[in-house]
Amino acid sequence: MSTQGKVWLVGAGPGDVGLFTIKGREILAKAEVVVYDSLVGDGVLAIVPASAEKINVGKRAGHHTMKQENINQVLLEKAQEGKRVVRLKGGDPFLFGRGGEELELLCEHDIPYEVVPGVTSCIAVPAYNGIPVTHRDFCSSVHVITGHKREGENYNIDFEALVRTRGTLVFLMGITAMEDICKGLLEAGMDPETPAAVLQQGTTAGQKRVVATVATLKQASDAAKIQTPAIIVVGQVCQVADTFGWYEKLPLAGYKVLVTRPKELVSGMAKKLREQGAEVLELPAIGVKPVEDRTNIYKAFEKLDTYQWLAFTSPSGVRIFFELLMDAGKDIRALGSVKIATIGRGTAKALKEHHLYPDLMPEVFDGASLGAKMAKECEPGAKILLARAAIGNKEVTEELAKREDLTVDDVAIYDTFYESQELIDEKGQFESGKIDCAVFTSASTVKGFVAATPGLDDTKVLAACIGKQTEAEALRYGMKTAVAKEASIDSLVDLVIELKMQK
Template identity: 65%
Template sequence: MKQGKVWLVGAGPGDIGLFTLKGMEVLSQAEVVVYDSLVGQGVLAKIPSSARLINVGKRADKHTMPQEQINQVLLEEAQKGYRVVRLKGGDPFLFGRGGEELELLTANGIPYEVVPGVTSSIAVPAYNGIPVTHRDFCSSVHIITGHRRAGKEYDIDFQALVNTKGTLVFLMGIAALNDICQGLLNAGMDPEMPAAVLQKGTTSDQKRVVATVATLKEEVERQGIETPAIIVVGKVCRLSEEFGWYERLPLADWKVLVTRPKGRSSRTADELRRKGAEVLELPSIRTVALEDQSALYQALDEISEYQWLVFTSPTGAEIFFEEMFSMKKDIRCLSSLKVAAIGQGTAKVLEQRGILADLIPEIYDGDSLGEALAQTLHGGEKILIPRASKGNANLVRILEEHGARVDDVPTYDTIYDKNPLIDVAAEITRGGIDCVVFTSASTVKGFVESTGLSDYSNVTAACIGKQTKAAADSYGMKTYMASKATIDDLTTLVEQIKTNKE
């Protein structure tokens, strides 16, 4: 049996952009993932679908599984020969009990690695414009656990903390906020010392309450706060208003769901994050090449008889070339054909194969592709369209009405997916998603299939084109359409929707 191994991986404070490259690499190869409640949804969405999931649900005093049992699970799964990733919020060695989890592994000779994570104690203040060190205000920073075991007194030397004159960061201390502030005051801290509570930093639910040590508890009660949150005490807190950069981004405090085919990178998500949105990427569909490609093989054997080769998706293009190469054919066999692509994404796949599209419609949808191609026809042309099993019927109809002979060849199926880790329906119901971005009609249907709601009237949908919008309209969503079917126009649309709602 193969040797198992455990990786303790820090998932960071929430923003997927703060998940490390090494963490992403290790997670992508995991066979078993043991995760807790503080792992951000963006990171959870990156867990490979092939991995077996074990939720240990740690948060404050609410544990799905006791620490001792977690340690045992890691040992047992590694002893079975699996690649085990222990995915922990923040950093595994900073109040993450990572050392405890390694003790049992060490005692039993299980190999392991530690992948550090970005800690909330530094990142969350940074996202709130609070530098934890600044030579004009302090020369040290101290990170303290605010968690206190039930029925126990704090084992914190508040006098020593006050004497450091440094920035104090308390993790897991919201339930004991009053005790912490009072402990500092009793130890002689200036009642006017700036202090802050920072809620759900680096996410769309980020919120900052700034006051003084003497008034922080009262201010938190007045403004309200949700956990997880951290407490920062020190003169640097007064810089938050001046240095608070994150909330100035155009899509800050917005959570946007981006639907896309599984396995396809999303420039849409990258652009939305650049504008400050918390982006949840959830593949609502995945594409699977047909096992029986005999119809495509026949078309490839007769490829010289066609005048046009038409691609309606990047996936269709990729599968076409894979099958063509499997037949020991290369792009020279396409030399007599003209090639059409439905949009820039598909055209890019063709460019990677050394082919420049002869035709791309101004509007990237099937109807527009058909109309644009029809204008070039004289009648009698033979056209090959390798695409999804359930494609836009209008495309074929338009071409045939203009005298073309069309071979509409299915090469892949579209399958609707649901992420087992993230309850999107619950997020939608509670208003946790501000906008859903759709790049095709099939992703709309995949979203509906995966969520299973009876009412979509509260869903704000940003759609890339008219067919996508029509699909969202059919489910009663509040729909908006990009001025042009490009990623830049789509992300600009999301920004406009947010501005209009404000």
């Protein structure tokens, strides 16, 4: 008998991945099938498990990849196959998300399910635009209305009742019908001077706000070329938007950045960029894994006490070194009195997680500088274990070779492989200018990015590079480049802010 499957209706929030709930993220991480909408933000799509079956059901006003009854059937069939199914929906599943319809068929067939609420755009998008949907000085209620109607049909909305509430009105999915909505409110007796706003792509880099009146909103929206998805807010609270607006004051507000680092190292960079207001796409272009043939590294482990120096060139090298050390039945005590050299702060930070501090770190964070500084400071006849990627560059060993008395065991402990994802069209977003820049932390991430975006005109990519080696690789593909003042995450973030200011 097959294992019973289960369905989770998960609200993905309004776009900003930071507004995706903790519970939603935990459930998504375990999904075997993900059925997703067009309104799910890129940041959330980027964390869909690579192993999951992904089914795009579209669903944006006027454009449906799959009819609702077919979506219901897909959820049922995949659950009946015994799968963990996540129905990922923009905003909240039960607020005009047709979540109730999807549950009906599951109930009929006794399929277990859970609902994970999402942060809804009717609250979050005004908040990101400085509009409190309730305010004691202006209103005592808020009303959420769908602005969507079937083609050729009249609105089934009691505009007179809405006007009588004197509350804040939030219309979702109403951009194409904005003229009809404003007309309905005016004909129902609303003061033409009532403040109104249209809010485009809230909580993302595409966020844009137009504040006008009910009488002038359509004209102002057209002049500003507002694009969907967007919401309409009507009420006195709209007048405080310019005063309370906060998102646009952040240094990287309105700037979309692609971060390309090995998967396990992404979050620190992304977090710092998001704190500055950027919309960040975490799309690892490379992955790392321990080498399959571990003969040489295990040989080195057996004679660790013979080395005077242990050198690391990346955080991944540190992480995998200690993983393999444990696999070999050894721990930190096996290092004895060996001194440790690292290439930069990120690598040093990874080392500190094992309660170790580097004895040597060059002022400039690149291979040549590490090799040169070690060649200068290593004691006569020193023996060095260089634990790094199989495709490590030659600059470290070339500098060390200038000291003929040094013995260097250059041991590959991990392989680098290129990754790609299928849910986000990086190529299209770069070519349309939706992604403002890409951040590269090594030459290998540049190579991985190029491999993951076949057909992209790389001259359209603005590359923020951690160092000269990385820049040289980006220039090989014709990218526009800028280099951080020093090879650190903080310096890269400062560089991205400079690039935005120059835009």
